[in-house]
Amino acid sequence: MAKSRFFSTSEGLADLIQRIGKKTLKEELEMMLLIRQFELRGEAAYQQGEVGGFYHAYSGEEAIQTAVVRIFGKKNWFVGFYRCHALALLLGATPQELMCELYGRANGNAKGRGGSMHLYTDRMLGGFAIVGGQLPIAAGAAFSLKYQKKKDEVALCFLGEGAVAQGAFHETLNLASLWDLPVVFIIENNQWGMGTHVSRALACHEGIAEKQAPSYNIKSYTLNGMDYLDCYAGFEAIKDEILKNRKPILVECLCERFKGHSISDPALYRSKDEFKKVQENDPIVRLKNQLKLSDEKFKALEKAAKERVIEAMEFAASSAWPSPATLEEGVYAP
Numbered sequence: 001m002a003k004s005r006f007f008s009t010s011e012g013l014a015d016l017i018q019r020i021g022k023k024t025l026k027e028e029l030e031m032m033l034l035i036r037q038f039e040l041r042g043e044a045a046y047q048q049g050e051v052g053g054f055y056h057a058y059s060g061e062e063a064i065q066t067a068v069v070r071i072f073g074k075k076n077w078f079v080g081f082y083r084c085h086a087l088a089l090l091l092g093a094t095p096q097e098l099m100c101e102l103y104g105r106a107n108g109n110a111k112g113r114g115g116s117m118h119l120y121t122d123r124m125l126g127g128f129a130i131v132g133g134q135l136p137i138a139a140g141a142a143f144s145l146k147y148q149k150k151k152d153e154v155a156l157c158f159l160g161e162g163a164v165a166q167g168a169f170h171e172t173l174n175l176a177s178l179w180d181l182p183v184v185f186i187i188e189n190n191q192w193g194m195g196t197h198v199s200r201a202l203a204c205h206e207g208i209a210e211k212q213a214p215s216y217n218i219k220s221y222t223l224n225g226m227d228y229l230d231c232y233a234g235f236e237a238i239k240d241e242i243l244k245n246r247k248p249i250l251v252e253c254l255c256e257r258f259k260g261h262s263i264s265d266p267a268l269y270r271s272k273d274e275f276k277k278v279q280e281n282d283p284i285v286r287l288k289n290q291l292k293l294s295d296e297k298f299k300a301l302e303k304a305a306k307e308r309v310i311e312a313m314e315f316a317a318s319s320a321w322p323s324p325a326t327l328e329e330g331v332y333a334p
């Protein structure tokens with residue numbers, strides 16, 4: 001995997017840790033642990049038949065969205081794709097309401113009707129199942145901010161590198177640049193689109209952001225998505241820039257997917273050794289080490305996160321199913 005091209009040019013690690021503060025970083029570690037535990041236990045519930053539909057875990061990629069939400073704050077427009085449990089958690093959805101959604105219960109995040117890929121908060125516009133479908137929505141959100149002259153907010157759009165080959169990616173970047181829309185497009189490049197490696201899907205697969213951005217006359221950044229601190233430092237600079245210039249930015253976060261594409265993908269196209277190597281580069285363990293946190297303290301944080309998720313699962317399992325009488329509610333088809 002290519003190295004970060006950002007952090008090495010920035011301040012030193014110790015100075016950065018001191019500037020952010022250990023208390024904040026511990027909170028970030030707790031958040032990343034909550035996301036990881038949510039994914040692990042959610043997948044287990046799926047295997048036991050408690051959860052239906054699709055399930056795309058964010059395991060391995062936690063550092064990216066955790067840093068984005070920390071740097072930008074919740075008061076912006078966020079648009080994600082189907083790998084969206086973490087984003088909803090980070091933006092304030094409770095583990096209870098999300099687990100209820102996965103379990104298909106009436107008090108779920110989307111009233112039990114959307115499931116894993118369709119999660120929302122007051123500032124999160126989804127959860128999109130169509131690859132690339134979220135980009136025009138993010139541009140629209142950025143347009144609304146510009147139209148309303150809201151200068152302190154932006155739109156943040158997450159996508160996988162698989163979306164880069166879609167027409168929607170190119171049309172949206174073109175329009176966003178032409179119209180100076182305040183939107184950050186964040187490519188989470190985990191190198192795999194389902195079972196297809198990026199080298200077989202994209203003609204330009206190395207340095208995606210730095211090669212695509214100039215053709216739309218926008219600026220790009222490349223970050224190490226496996227390193228919370230690199231993401232923190234990078235998104236800090238990106239925030240400064242977009243708040244000043246109010247123009248789109250394309251970011252590529254190089255990262256790893258710890259599992260198959262979704263729960264139904266055993267990922268037989270990657271060897272066990274390869275997965276082992278990938279998992280040795282765990283962003284959670286990296287942050288623990290950067291903070292010099294003892295194993296004992298780390299285990300206590302992990303246990304607390306696990307207990308929160310188990311509690312949410314118990315809550316979901318005992319929650320009511322949607323009433324059939326509500327079947328036609330919230331349906332907008334004419």
Ligand SMILES: Cc1ncc(C[n+]2csc(CCOP(=O)(O)OP(=O)(O)O)c2C)c(N)n1
Pocket residue numbers: 083129130131132159160161162163190192193194261
């Ligand atoms: C328009 C469209 N084409 C194909 C699919 C099927 N599909 C679902 S996920 C996926 C791979 C996308 O990979 P990527 O964008 O890299 O995101 P990742 O899953 O790796 O996070 C594909 C091809 C789809 N949902 N939408």
